[in-house]
Amino acid sequence: MKATVYYAPGDVRVENVPDPTIQQPTDAIVRITHACVCGSDLWFYRGEEEWQPGWRTGHEWMGIVEEVGSDVRTLKKGDRVLAPFAFSDGSCEFCHKGIQTSCVHGGFWEGSTNDGGQAQAIRSPLADGTLVVIPKAVENDDDLLTAILPLTDVMSTGHHAAISAGVRTGSTVAVIGDGAVGLCGVLAAKRLGAERIIILGRHESRLEIARRVGATDVVSSRGEEAIAAVQEMTQGGAESVLECVGSESAMATAIGIARPGGAIGYVGVPHGSGHSFNLGRLFMNNITLRGGAAPARTYIPELLTDTVAGKLDASAVLDLTVDLDSVPRGYAAMDSREAIKVMVRP
Amino acid sequence: MKATVYYAPGDVRVENVPDPTIQQPTDAIVRITHACVCGSDLWFYRGEEEWQPGWRTGHEWMGIVEEVGSDVRTLKKGDRVLAPFAFSDGSCEFCHKGIQTSCVHGGFWEGSTNDGGQAQAIRSPLADGTLVVIPKAVENDDDLLTAILPLTDVMSTGHHAAISAGVRTGSTVAVIGDGAVGLCGVLAAKRLGAERIIILGRHESRLEIARRVGATDVVSSRGEEAIAAVQEMTQGGAESVLECVGSESAMATAIGIARPGGAIGYVGVPHGSGHSFNLGRLFMNNITLRGGAAPARTYIPELLTDTVAGKLDASAVLDLTVDLDSVPRGYAAMDSREAIKVMVRP
Numbered sequence: 001m002k003a004t005v006y007y008a009p010g011d012v013r014v015e016n017v018p019d020p021t022i023q024q025p026t027d028a029i030v031r032i033t034h035a036c037v038c039g040s041d042l043w044f045y046r047g048e049e050e051w052q053p054g055w056r057t058g059h060e061w062m063g064i065v066e067e068v069g070s071d072v073r074t075l076k077k078g079d080r081v082l083a084p085f086a087f088s089d090g091s092c093e094f095c096h097k098g099i100q101t102s103c104v105h106g107g108f109w110e111g112s113t114n115d116g117g118q119a120q121a122i123r124s125p126l127a128d129g130t131l132v133v134i135p136k137a138v139e140n141d142d143d144l145l146t147a148i149l150p151l152t153d154v155m156s157t158g159h160h161a162a163i164s165a166g167v168r169t170g171s172t173v174a175v176i177g178d179g180a181v182g183l184c185g186v187l188a189a190k191r192l193g194a195e196r197i198i199i200l201g202r203h204e205s206r207l208e209i210a211r212r213v214g215a216t217d218v219v220s221s222r223g224e225e226a227i228a229a230v231q232e233m234t235q236g237g238a239e240s241v242l243e244c245v246g247s248e249s250a251m252a253t254a255i256g257i258a259r260p261g262g263a264i265g266y267v268g269v270p271h272g273s274g275h276s277f278n279l280g281r282l283f284m285n286n287i288t289l290r291g292g293a294a295p296a297r298t299y300i301p302e303l304l305t306d307t308v309a310g311k312l313d314a315s316a317v318l319d320l321t322v323d324l325d326s327v328p329r330g331y332a333a334m335d336s337r338e339a340i341k342v343m344v345r346p
Numbered sequence: 347m348k349a350t351v352y353y354a355p356g357d358v359r360v361e362n363v364p365d366p367t368i369q370q371p372t373d374a375i376v377r378i379t380h381a382c383v384c385g386s387d388l389w390f391y392r393g394e395e396e397w398q399p400g401w402r403t404g405h406e407w408m409g410i411v412e413e414v415g416s417d418v419r420t421l422k423k424g425d426r427v428l429a430p431f432a433f434s435d436g437s438c439e440f441c442h443k444g445i446q447t448s449c450v451h452g453g454f455w456e457g458s459t460n461d462g463g464q465a466q467a468i469r470s471p472l473a474d475g476t477l478v479v480i481p482k483a484v485e486n487d488d489d490l491l492t493a494i495l496p497l498t499d500v501m502s503t504g505h506h507a508a509i510s511a512g513v514r515t516g517s518t519v520a521v522i523g524d525g526a527v528g529l530c531g532v533l534a535a536k537r538l539g540a541e542r543i544i545i546l547g548r549h550e551s552r553l554e555i556a557r558r559v560g561a562t563d564v565v566s567s568r569g570e571e572a573i574a575a576v577q578e579m580t581q582g583g584a585e586s587v588l589e590c591v592g593s594e595s596a597m598a599t600a601i602g603i604a605r606p607g608g609a610i611g612y613v614g615v616p617h618g619s620g621h622s623f624n625l626g627r628l629f630m631n632n633i634t635l636r637g638g639a640a641p642a643r644t645y646i647p648e649l650l651t652d653t654v655a656g657k658l659d660a661s662a663v664l665d666l667t668v669d670l671d672s673v674p675r676g677y678a679a680m681d682s683r684e685a686i687k688v689m690v691r692p
Contacts, residue, residue, distance in 0.1 A: 094606055099632050102606035251625075260440055260448035270625040277623045279597075279616040283638040286445045292632035 002346075003119030004057045004327045009047030010335075012057055012328050020115055020123035025071035026089075028127035030081060034149050035117040035344040036060035036318070037330045038085075039179050040246075040269055045331050048271060052112065057327075058344075059085040059109035060152040061117030062134070062145065065127075074128045080139040081131040082304070083117070083124065084296035085109060085153040090129025101293040103129070118327050120346050132300050138308055143315070149343065150184060150314035151303050153296060157267045158184025158244065158314075159303060160294035162192055164265030165240035169193030174230055174257050175215070177244035178206035180317040180341040181267060183213060185242040187314055190214030191306070198238065200226055200253065206340060209316050223249065227256035237262060243291070248272035260285040267291050318343045348692070349465030350403045350673045355393030356681075358403055358674050366461055366469035371417035372435075374473035376427060380495050381463040381690040382406035382664070383676045384431075385525050386592075386615055391677050394617060398458065403673075404690075405431040405455035406498040407463030408480070408491065411473075420474045426485040427477040428650070429463070429470065430642035431455060431499040436475025447639040449475070464673050466692045478646050484654055489661070495689065496530060496660035497649050499642060503613045504530025504590065504660075505649060506640035508538055511586035511611030515539030520576055520603050521561070523590035524552035526663040526687040527613060529559060531588040533660055536560030537652070544584065546572055546599065552686060555662050569595065573602035583608065589637070594618035606631040613637050664689045 003017045020029050035058050044051040065079045075081065088095050088103035095103050105126060110116040115123050124130055138144045158181050167173055171194040175185040178201025189197050190213065198217040199210040207218050219229045231237055237259030243250055246268025254264045255278045264287060282289060306312040320339035322330045323346070330342035349363045366375050381404050390397040411425045421427065434441050434449035441449050451472065456462040461469050470476055484490045504527050513519055517540040521531040524547025535543050536559065545561040547553050553564050565575045577583055583605030589596055592614025600610045601624045610633060628635060652658040666685035668676045669692070676688035 097607050099607040102631055261443050261445040266629070270629050277625065279623065282635070283612070283616050285448055286638035286641070289628070289635040292629040295632070 001120040002324055004116060006044060006051050006055045006057055007053045009045060012045065012331055014325050014327055020121050022067060022069045023123065024125060025069040026126050026128065027069040028065050028072055028075055028124045028131065029067040029121060030063040030124055031066050031121050032061050032063040032117060032119060032346050034062040034145060035346065036149065036152070037118070037327070037334055037342040037344065038153055039181065039334070039341070041331065042335055043269065043271065045335060055111050056114070056116030056119065057110050058116035058118030060149070061122065062149055062152065063122070066121065068127060072127050075131060075133065080134045082134055082148060082300060083131055083152055084156065084300060086293070086296070087124060087126050087130040088297055089126045095129065098298040099295045100297040101295050118324070118344055120324065130297065132304065135308060144308065146318060146343065147307050147313045147315040148304060150180070150317055151296070151300050151307065154180040154317060154341065155184045155187065155303060155314040156296035156299045157181050157294040158242070159188040159299050161185045161242035161244055161265035161267040161291060162188035162240070164263065164291040165242050166263045167192045167194050167240045170195045171240050172196040172234055172238050173240045173242065174198045174200060174238035175242045175244060176200045176250050176254055177268065178203050178210055179244065182244040183209055183317050183340070184314055185244050186210050186214045187312065189242065191312060198230060198233065200230070203337065213316060223253070226253055230257040234259065236260070240265065244268055246271050248276050252276050252278065255281050255287070258285070258287045260287065263288040263290055265291045267294055317341045321345060347466040348670055350462060352390060352397050352401045352403055353399050355391060358391065358677055360671050360673055366467050368413060368415045369469065370471060371415040372472050372474065373415040374411055374418055374421055374470045374477065375413040375467060376409040376470055377412050377467050378407050378409040378463060378465060378692050380408040380491060381692065382495060382498070383464070383673070383680055383688040383690065384499055385527065385680070385687070387677065388681055389615065389617065391681060401457050402460070402462030402465065403456050404462035404464030406495070407468065408495055408498065409468070412467065414473060418473050421477060421479065426480045428480055428494060428646060429477055429498055430502065430646060432639070432642070433470060433472050433476040434643055435472045441475065444644040445641045446643040447641050464670070464690055466670065476643065478650065481654060490654065492664060492689065493653050493659045493661040494650060496526070496663055497642070497646050497653065500526040500663060500687065501530045501533065501649060501660040502642035502645045503527050503640040504588070505534040505645050507531045507588035507590055507611035507613040507637060508534035508586070509611065510609065510637040511588050512609045513538045513540050513586045516541045517586050518542040518580055518584050519586045519588065520544045520546060520584035521588045521590060522546045522596050522600055523614065524549050524556060525590065528590040529556055529663050530660055531590050532556050532560045533658065535588065537658060544576060544579065546576070549683065559662060569599065572599055576603040580605065582606070586611065590614055592617050594622050598622050598624065601627050601633070604631070604633045606633065609634040609636055611637045613640055663687045667691060
């Protein structure tokens with residue numbers, strides 16, 4: 001089969017690799033129908049993470065079960081499934097607590113040891129704990145499948161940011177970042193009842209999408225200027241801040257615009273030295289810092305229900321579709337910001 | 347009257363200053379009966395905070411109301427009162443949310459503009475919002491007054507750490523620091539129903555007090571060794587970590603011993619460069635960081651009720667008593683760790 005393989009910064013290739021096979025009785029083999037390139041894939045693509053040549057890529061995918069191991073109980077050949085960006089056993093302490101990203105037997109797609117989703121097929125470990133079946137009634141609705149696809153990562157991640165930041169009915173929310181996760185953060189805040197949603201970003205076309213999906217205000221300046229703008233608009237800061245980037249400057253902005261007693265929900269993978277982390281401002285203002293790798297497996301069922309019911313549609317973040325052979329072009333388009341997020345149809 | 351005044355690192359002096367007078371109609375003048383030297387006073391005493399000669403010292407105090415301004419409604423001459431370490435109006439957005447340390451009209455005792463509590467008397471701004479009256483029935487019980495005194499700061503701060511770290515019935519808790527706040531953190535965790543309380547400290551006599559007030563386990567190593575010890579004892583970290591020191595190394599330990607999905611309640615005033623703040627571990631494990639300057643004014647009523655009822659006694663942290671003239675000796679005793687915490691009886 002074909003799969004995408006990392007070679008070097010700026011160099012991913014689609015090439016022939018061995019077909020995946022069942023290795024553990026808890027495995028499933030899934031033929032991939034939809035996948036994405038993620039903003040977090042750009043970290044290794046830009047050489048900002050230690051990656052080795054030969055590692056598989058892609059952690060956002062959906063597909064159809066081809067084969068299951070002898071211990072798999074909840075899935076069968078032909079099921080259309082959705083995967084969170086981490087696999088998990090569904091039975092350990094942390095899975096029971098709803099943080100499957102810390103599963104003691106779990107792990108993450110792509111990288112050194114596991115298959116990636118930017119491929120024709122994939123081996124899923126711990127299939128029962130990991131995969132979510134898409135209702136039969138909608139499994140041939142192409143538009144709906146496109147709306148479901150972001151739940152694998154970015155929509156669940158935006159939701160995690162909003163939950164972590166304590167967004168509730170009537171909240172004033174600031175969302176940092178106009179990438180796919182930031183836009184999903186706006187969607188999530190809106191869904192949770194936020195009254196005012198301020199998006200901080202720099203790209204007019206993306207900010208326009210943000211407005212369309214729920215942002216009430218836009219701040220397109222940066223750094224101290226952006227902090228001053230939000231402080232003034234909110235007369236003292238936003239109760240809930242969604243940090244959806246992961247850079248030092250984004251975290252500095254988040255800390256600068258959070259209201260005393262408020263919370264920052266942060267979901268961008270932290271990058272940078274951490275030197276500018278202003279713990280003092282958090283301390284003096286009792287601002288909570290909460291978040292991390294989103295437990296998408298916890299959130300997918302409720303977000304899937306709302307998506308199927310037409311109450312949630314994150315498909316606006318997918319603005320370029322490529323076939324499997326064109327995945328390298330998809331990376332380049334995201335790297336250059338030509339595309340917000342690329343959908344791959346193998 | 348006499349008051350303690352800062353001159354230079356290692357140099358505080360008790361000297362004659364003008365008597366305090368009512369300056370605003372919301373002020374009260376209080377004759378001080380009890381005060382403390384706080385571990386956080388050691389920061390300026392050791393030259394680790396920017397202090398100016400002439401600033402007053404002391405932010406933990408109790409006393410008897412001598413005079414009230416014309417707008418004061420809830421207090422009268424003769425009331426015995428307790429002050430949280432910050433004053434607050436009791437009526438702004440943040441006071442209503444229970445974070446009086448962020449009161450828009452509030453402030454902190456001692457320092458550049460306000461009186462300090464290590465004195466014979468003090469002017470309390472915003473007296474109605476700030477001061478808590480001690481029940482008449484117990485106001486002449488010396489032992490009980492000593493048990494009440496730590497509510498002004500360290501006991502409320504330890505409680506804030508425990509609340510921020512999500513301590514509840516059955517919790518496994520790690521408390522970093524065997525100073526007064528750490529010991530109060532143990533008391534608070536015990537009071538909230540923690541099942542296992544691990545204290546991390548280095549001073550045998552203080553650890554003995556920790557055991558007496560509720561610690562079930564002691565770790566007296568430091569750094570990576572302490573992290574490994576707690577990780578092993580708890581098989582993966584403590585759900586609730588109380589960071590009661592404020593140094594970079596204490597925060598690094600807190601981050602290292604927190605369990606995935608758990609929370610760090612931090613109440614030590616952050617000191618240091620912040621270079622070693624491991625946001626990545628918090629992120630990957632969805633560990634919440636919550637805390638800050640304790641809203642003692644929120645906690646005092648319930649802690650006072652329990653103290654008066656004999657259910658809470660934090661007096662064990664007060665192991666040296668001095669008169670006002672001997673306040674400099676009190677600082678020296680805390681600086682050398684001869685005393686955990688000094689009570690001042692003007």
